[in-house]
Amino acid sequence: MGCLLYLAHTADGNLSRPALEGLTAAREIAGLTGLSLAVGLVGTGVEAAAASLAGARVEQFLAVEGESYATGRYHSDAAAAEALCRQAQAELVVAAGSSRWSRIVAGVAYRLGGVADTHVCGWRLDSGELAVTRWYYRQRMKGVMARSRRPWLILVDPGVCPPQELLSGVCPVTRVAVSAPPSRTRVEGIKEPPAAQQTIRPDADLLFVAGAGWTKKQRDGRHHLEEAERLILGFLELSKASLGGSKSLVDLSGEGQKVLSFMSHLNQVGQTGSSPRHPKGLAACCHGEEPHVVGWRFINERRAINLDPNCGWAQGKADVLYVADAFEVMAKVNELLAQE
Numbered sequence: 001m002g003c004l005l006y007l008a009h010t011a012d013g014n015l016s017r018p019a020l021e022g023l024t025a026a027r028e029i030a031g032l033t034g035l036s037l038a039v040g041l042v043g044t045g046v047e048a049a050a051a052s053l054a055g056a057r058v059e060q061f062l063a064v065e066g067e068s069y070a071t072g073r074y075h076s077d078a079a080a081a082e083a084l085c086r087q088a089q090a091e092l093v094v095a096a097g098s099s100r101w102s103r104i105v106a107g108v109a110y111r112l113g114g115v116a117d118t119h120v121c122g123w124r125l126d127s128g129e130l131a132v133t134r135w136y137y138r139q140r141m142k143g144v145m146a147r148s149r150r151p152w153l154i155l156v157d158p159g160v161c162p163p164q165e166l167l168s169g170v171c172p173v174t175r176v177a178v179s180a181p182p183s184r185t186r187v188e189g190i191k192e193p194p195a196a197q198q199t200i201r202p203d204a205d206l207l208f209v210a211g212a213g214w215t216k217k218q219r220d221g222r223h224h225l226e227e228a229e230r231l232i233l234g235f236l237e238l239s240k241a242s243l244g245g246s247k248s249l250v251d252l253s254g255e256g257q258k259v260l261s262f263m264s265h266l267n268q269v270g271q272t273g274s275s276p277r278h279p280k281g282l283a284a285c286c287h288g289e290e291p292h293v294v295g296w297r298f299i300n301e302r303r304a305i306n307l308d309p310n311c312g313w314a315q316g317k318a319d320v321l322y323v324a325d326a327f328e329v330m331a332k333v334n335e336l337l338a339q340e
């Protein structure tokens with residue numbers, strides 16, 4: 001029987017939510033194709049990670065362990081993945097579409113003489129052969145692909161599957177040696193902003209999108225940027241929502257205008273931004289034009305606050321449109337949230 005290898009990074013034995021979602025996908029694909037399921041772990045604490053998954057009908061665990069594999073670098077991640085794929089002699093290789101796997105998947109496929117597909121969000125058998133689906137052009141077109149070349153490396157988009165439940169058990173881990181030239185890069189440490197400044201929260205229940213209206217002159221003919229900052233940050237703090245922005249808002253800083261200090265291009269949602277996945281979304285002071293709303297493809301329930309009853313959201317793009325002043329609405333919402 002051929003083998004499907006599922007690849008995951010682990011830090012001190014912990015597995016991220018996207019990694020567990022990817023394992024759900026790998027199990028489904030192994031079930032469809034009749035391949036045996038192997039898990040390849042890269043990082044530190046591989047024994048603990050394997051023990052937490054051993055009950056999930058995994059037939060073998062392979063691992064590349066060590067501090068030098070704990071941090072993402074092209075050189076070490078690609079060498080580890082290549083060694084694991086060769087050891088497993090995998091026909092299919094599945095991993096979560098994380099930044100680390102996305103960076104190396106094409107290079108590893110090339111080294112193995114295989115092929116790679118990214119952003120995969122569905123799988124099925126077509127005439128007995130595996131076919132995968134992905135979106136193109138910001139979720140406007142769906143493609144279905146089947147490949148005859150092997151190994152076929154498949155990265156699954158986060159948020160597509162429920163995470164695999166941890167089912168502990170006992171399963172031996174086979175260590176795999178990596179032969180790679182010494183790295184020229186040394187990781188000295190990782191700098192990241194304090195948690196309170198992290199406005200992008202992929203696991204949040206709510207996406208709050210701020211539009212350029214927050215920076216425009218209001219009814220009194222004046223700008224209210226400081227108030228806008230206070231209201232938005234207050235809401236994020238109280239609701240733990242993830243912050244998105246419209247292109248017009250995030251572009252303003254590039255044009256030298258005074259803008260919301262915590263908003264960057266990373267927050268941009270839309271055709272040329274991101275398509276985050278959250279159960280609910282609330283847009284305020286954002287017009288709801290198509291190039292923006294196309295990034296809301298994976299937001300299940302949509303609401304918007306706009307002064308203009310003819311804005312884009314009113315054209316069938318939101319479930320609820322509040323025709324109101326967002327400054328007033330959000331001040332009241334924050335007041336109510338603070339009382340809870």
Ligand SMILES: Cc1cc2nc3c(=O)[nH]c(=O)nc-3n(C[C@H](O)[C@H](O)[C@H](O)COP(=O)(O)OP(=O)(O)OC[C@H]3O[C@@H](n4cnc5c(N)ncnc54)[C@H](O)[C@@H]3O)c2cc1C
Binds near residue numbers: 249
């Ligand atoms: C090729 C291409 C790609 C693009 N990609 C993207 C993309 O990825 N993401 C994106 O966002 N856009 C994108 N755009 C731009 C998009 O078409 C819009 O121009 C942009 O989304 C408008 O941003 P906005 O709604 O924040 O600003 P505006 O259009 O300026 O709208 C501001 C809104 O705020 C409202 N408002 C003002 N004050 C208040 C208040 N007090 N209370 C309530 N409402 C208020 C106004 O009524 C208005 O509707 C793209 C465009 C093109 C051509």
